[in-house]
Amino acid sequence: MDQKRSTLSLFEDNDLATELRLGLPGTDDQPEIKSSLSSNKRSSSEMGSNICIDENESRLVPPAKEQIVGWPPVRSYRKNIFLLKRTESETGSGMYVKVSMDGAPYLRKLDLKMYTSYEELMKALQEMFKCIIGLYFEREGDNGSQHALSYEDKEGDWMLVGDVPWDIFMSSCKRLRIMKSCEVKGLGDSL
Amino acid sequence: MFPEEVLEHVFSFLTSHTDRNSVSLVCKTWYEMERWCRKRVFIGNCYAVNPKVIIKRFPEVKGVELKGKPHFADFNLVPEGWGGFVWPWVVEFAKGYPWLEEIRLKRMVVSDECLEIVAKSFSKFRVLVLESCDGFSTDGLASIASHCRNLRVLDLRECEVEELSGHWLSHFPDSFTSLEVLNIACLGSEVSFSALERLVARSPKLKTLRLNRTVPLEKLSTLLQRAPQLIDFGTGSYSAEIRSDVYSSLKDAFSSCKNLKSLSGFWDVTPAYLPVVHSVCSQLTSLNLSYASTQSPELTKIRLVVLDCIEDTGLNTVSMTCKDLRELVVFPSEPFVGDAEVQLTEQGLVSVSQGCSKLQSVLYFCRQMSNSALISISKNRPNLTCFRLCIIEPTVPDYLTLEPLDVGFGSIVENCKQLTRLSMSGLLTDRVFEYIGTHAKNLDMLSIAFAGDSDLGLHHVLSGCDSLRKLEIRDCPFGDKALLANASKLEKMRSLWMSSCLVSFGACKLLGQKMPGLNVEVIDERENLNSLPEYAPVE
Numbered sequence: 079m080d081q082k083r084s085t086l087s088l089f090e091d092n093d094l095a096t097e098l099r100l101g102l103p104g105t106d107d108q109p110e111i112k113s114s115l116s117s118n119k120r121s122s123s124e125m126g127s128n129i130c131i132d133e134n135e136s137r138l139v140p141p142a143k144e145q146i147v148g149w150p151p152v153r154s155y156r157k158n159i160f161l162l163k164r165t166e167s168e169t170g171s172g173m174y175v176k177v178s179m180d181g182a183p184y185l186r187k188l189d190l191k192m193y194t195s196y197e198e199l200m201k202a203l204q205e206m207f208k209c210i211i212g213l214y215f216e217r218e219g220d221n222g223s224q225h226a227l228s229y230e231d232k233e234g235d236w237m238l239v240g241d242v243p244w245d246i247f248m249s250s251c252k253r254l255r256i257m258k259s260c261e262v263k264g265l266g267d268s269l
Numbered sequence: 270m271f272p273e274e275v276l277e278h279v280f281s282f283l284t285s286h287t288d289r290n291s292v293s294l295v296c297k298t299w300y301e302m303e304r305w306c307r308k309r310v311f312i313g314n315c316y317a318v319n320p321k322v323i324i325k326r327f328p329e330v331k332g333v334e335l336k337g338k339p340h341f342a343d344f345n346l347v348p349e350g351w352g353g354f355v356w357p358w359v360v361e362f363a364k365g366y367p368w369l370e371e372i373r374l375k376r377m378v379v380s381d382e383c384l385e386i387v388a389k390s391f392s393k394f395r396v397l398v399l400e401s402c403d404g405f406s407t408d409g410l411a412s413i414a415s416h417c418r419n420l421r422v423l424d425l426r427e428c429e430v431e432e433l434s435g436h437w438l439s440h441f442p443d444s445f446t447s448l449e450v451l452n453i454a455c456l457g458s459e460v461s462f463s464a465l466e467r468l469v470a471r472s473p474k475l476k477t478l479r480l481n482r483t484v485p486l487e488k489l490s491t492l493l494q495r496a497p498q499l500i501d502f503g504t505g506s507y508s509a510e511i512r513s514d515v516y517s518s519l520k521d522a523f524s525s526c527k528n529l530k531s532l533s534g535f536w537d538v539t540p541a542y543l544p545v546v547h548s549v550c551s552q553l554t555s556l557n558l559s560y561a562s563t564q565s566p567e568l569t570k571i572r573l574v575v576l577d578c579i580e581d582t583g584l585n586t587v588s589m590t591c592k593d594l595r596e597l598v599v600f601p602s603e604p605f606v607g608d609a610e611v612q613l614t615e616q617g618l619v620s621v622s623q624g625c626s627k628l629q630s631v632l633y634f635c636r637q638m639s640n641s642a643l644i645s646i647s648k649n650r651p652n653l654t655c656f657r658l659c660i661i662e663p664t665v666p667d668y669l670t671l672e673p674l675d676v677g678f679g680s681i682v683e684n685c686k687q688l689t690r691l692s693m694s695g696l697l698t699d700r701v702f703e704y705i706g707t708h709a710k711n712l713d714m715l716s717i718a719f720a721g722d723s724d725l726g727l728h729h730v731l732s733g734c735d736s737l738r739k740l741e742i743r744d745c746p747f748g749d750k751a752l753l754a755n756a757s758k759l760e761k762m763r764s765l766w767m768s769s770c771l772v773s774f775g776a777c778k779l780l781g782q783k784m785p786g787l788n789v790e791v792i793d794e795r796e797n798l799n800s801l802p803e804y805a806p807v808e
Contacts, residue, residue: 148344148743149718150604150634150661153427155455156559 173248179207179225179256190248196240203227207256226262228255238262276302286311305329312336313763315377316788320358324365332371332396333362339766340716341741342376343401346768348792353377354404363390371396371422378402384409388416396422406431407456414440422450424477430456438464448472452479454503454534459483470495479503482536487515493522502526504534507561511541520545533557533574554593559600574598577613577634584617588624596630597621601661604634615642622649630655637668638695643677647684656681657692663719663744666696673697679704682712689736692716702726706733714739724751731755741766749776760786 173190186206193199227239230253239247239254271279280303283289293303309332310323323330337353355377362369369391379402387394394417407430413423414437438460441448448468453460462484469475475496484492484505493499509515519542523529529549538561555572571593579587579599587594597618602611615638622628628650638660647653667674674695682688682705689711693701697720705712706729713736721727728751730740740762748771752759759765759780774791781789 146663148341148346149663150601150659151344151718152600152604152634153343154345155427156600156604 175229175251175253177203177206177254177256180258180261182207188254190251195244196247199239200227203254203256224259225256226259228257228262229253230255273302277306280306284309308332309334309371315353315355315358317763320361321365324361328365330366331369332373333358333366333369334373334375335377336375337377339376339741339764340739341743341766341768346743346766351792355379356383359383359386367391368393370394371398373398373400374402375400376402378404379409380404381406381409381412385412388412393419395419396424398422398424398426399428400424400426401428403429407433407435407437411437411440414438415442418442418445419447420445421447421474423448424450424452425455426452428455432456432458435460436464438468441468443467443471446471447474449474450477450501451475452477452503453481454479456481457483462488466491466495472496473498475499477501480505480534482506485509486519486539486542490515490518490522493519493526497525498528499526500528501531501555502529502534503532503557504536506537507535507542508537508539509542511539516542516545520548524548527552529553531555531557531572535561559598570594572596572598574600576600576602577609577611578602579617580612581614581617581620582612584613585620588620591625593627594621594625595627597625597628598632599634601634604661607662609636615639618642619645619649622646626650627652629653632657632659632692634659634661636661637665638674638677639667639669640672640674640677640680641667641669643674644680647680651684652687653681653685654687655690656685656688657690657716658694659692660694663694664696665694673700675701675704679708682709687711689713690715693720694718698722699726699729702729706730709733710735712737715741717742717745719744721745721747724748727751728754731758738763740764742768742770744769746771749773752776753780756780756784760784 174187175190177186177188188199188202188206190199193202228236229239229247229251230236231250232252236255239251241247242250276299280289280292283292286309289303289307293300304326306329307327308330310327310330311334312318312323313336315335315337335355335358337355338347338351341347342351342353353376355374362372363386367390370393372387372394373396377399379399384405387397389412397413397417397420405428410423410430411434413420435458441464445468449472451468451472460481460483465480465484469478469492476499478492478496478499479501480489480492480503482505486505486507486509489504493502523545526549530553532546532549532553532555535558538558553570556570557572557574559574559576561576570591573587573591573594573596575583575598577599584599587597599613599617603609613635615635618631618633618635619642622645629652631653632655635658638658666672667677674693675698678691678693678697678701682691686708688709691705691709691712691714693716697717699722702721702725705715709715712734715730715734715737717740724747726745727742727747730737731751732755737758738761741764743766745767747767752767752772753776777789777791780787
């Protein structure tokens with residue numbers, strides 16, 4: 079923390095003519111913004127939202143919908159070529175399901191065919207989302223995990239993962255959702 | 270003081286835009302002289318100036334080059350409909366430059382109406398180069414073909430074209446014989462082959478021909494026979510059943526192309542057909558095999574573009590055989606797969622840096638890197654001018670020591686004193702920016718993603734990099750402080766892009782208010798995404 083304070087003081091030493099600060103001199107910098115921007119070049123229907131940024135917010139929110147948008151930085155026509163090549167050469171298509179995590183604004187996609195057991199799937203998900211997930215049947219033993227994994231089956235019902243044999247799960251799973259353990263109650267009873 | 274005729278003669282030797290800009294600042298006389306004899310104008314940011322101003326200042330212009338959207342638009346970071354429309358420019362040019370001959374556009378939106386105006390307004394029109402543009406269809410191309418009697422160059426580089434019909438090529442009249450460059454590689458659907466063949470046959474000056482994927486391999490020899498004078502050839506799909514008659518006629522066709530220097534295309538390669546190219550290999554300076562997911566043969570060239578399927582072993586071969594190599598580009602064959610099946614690591618790049626003493630420019634996608642490799646590369650190749658490294662997984666550390674890659678990139682900027690372009694990836698702290706600010710005095714363009722710890726990082730770059738003109742940043746914890754403290758620096762730059770950082774709306778507004786020379790724009794999408802591109806005036 080001390081290091082941070084001393085480095086930030088660098089900015090105070092700058093030429094006053096170029097130093098711009100928010101707010102009146104003597105007040106704290108509180109970049110609270112309420113009004114919307116009107117652009118003088120292009121009008122955009124999106125420019126109306128109120129933005130409030132907490133200065134102490136250190137967590138970066140990735141702006142992606144599925145994978146990280148625009149990463150790795152290859153042009154879209156290059157992506158398409160390889161996607162095409164892969165699906166052509168693969169024997170049978172992959173079983174891609176969307177995976178969402180409560181609280182995270184981005185989705186990922188997983189190919190279920192890459193895994194042969196729940197353990198492998200869990201490992202991959204925990205790696206991907208950097209969290210600890212407890213399996214349904216482990217909950218009895220209470221491994222203290224904060225997250226649980228549920229899936230949407232062919233009938234549109236949400237079930238806890240781990241209840242049925244792997245093969246049956248694989249053929250009926252349409253989507254995955256990593257949810258907070260505290261929200262799980264009642265879900266497993268929907269069978 | 271020299272008489273005007275002498276000055277004008279001297280100025281005619283100045284072709285670089287920066288030189289001409291400098292010359293026009295010397296005194297009023299030189300400004301006036303220069304503006305009357307400037308034939309080509311370059312506008313790096315179409316929003317930096319009004320077209321009327323350009324036309325008024327440079328009345329004798331014959332060629333215009335314009336750039337629109339920011340670089341990160343290539344990676345879907347700029348929303349649809351953002352801008353970069355060439356329409357207002359074309360309308361003004363039609364009025365002010367009736368003798369316009371050349372238009373070169375990059376990342377701009379070009380409508381069919383624009384193309385029609387271009388086709389009908391400029392009787393001497395010769396060159397149309399559209400790079401990474403979109404907004405037009407084959408109808409627009411048909412207008413160009415119908416009306417541009419003196420067209421020499423039609424170069425569509427990686428454009429997104431709405432393909433309504435393949436017959437636009439037939440709109441070139443039979444009397445049209447001036448074509449020198451035809452690049453339609455980006456078109457996805459079939460063009461009329463007979464029209465293409467007739468066009469090639471009646472274009473004796475054709476030097477560059479880049480076909481699209483739909484032209485089959487079997488038809489290549491027909492085209493090559495009609496154009497043995499080609500210097501730059503891009504094949505279509507390079508895949509066919511193996512037939513000896515096809516093979517031998519293709520081989521003969523390539524052999525008769527004595528001037529061929531550049532090869533590209535090679536979609537869907539049937540490896541058995543690659544050897545036909547061997548007869549021209551020794552004369553090639555550029556080879557783009559980035560659509561061919563097979564290993565490339567040993568070839569001598571100056572510019573090599575390949576996929577990571579070349580693997581470390583292939584690059585090792587390159588390092589031993591391609592002694593004139595100046596530019597290496599390695600694209601990822603499977604950019605969205607976590608574990609690579611291809612054996613391409615940092616070793617490949619290290620080998621090339623050791624063996625190819627003329628290597629200046631690198632764009633390299635890989636999955637692991639180490640500080641020691643980067644240090645080796647920097648020591649092997651202090652003559653690097655462009656170093657772009659993309660480690661596919663963000664924020665990945667040195668795979669050997671698990672440390673950030675600060676020291677490695679620091680070594681690059683310290684040893685490669687002529688470095689003008691740098692793109693970084695991997696785990697990076699504020700320290701790397703301190704190195705960059707201290708050493709990268711010639712750096713013109715810097716791209717950063719998922720790096721740094723605090724505003725100090727950005728401050729180092731803005732305050733230290735004297736030559737910096739283009740800076741693009743995504744997903745870094747840079748907020749308002751460094752930006753506001755270095756506001757005057759921003760005026761000297763062409764553009765700054767920041768997305769998914771910690772810049773507040775208030776800071777943007779303040780910047781816009783206090784620095785009237787800057788265009789400050791905020792893009793905010795429904796997900797509360799806070800992106801900030803800024804544009805400094807061209808001066």
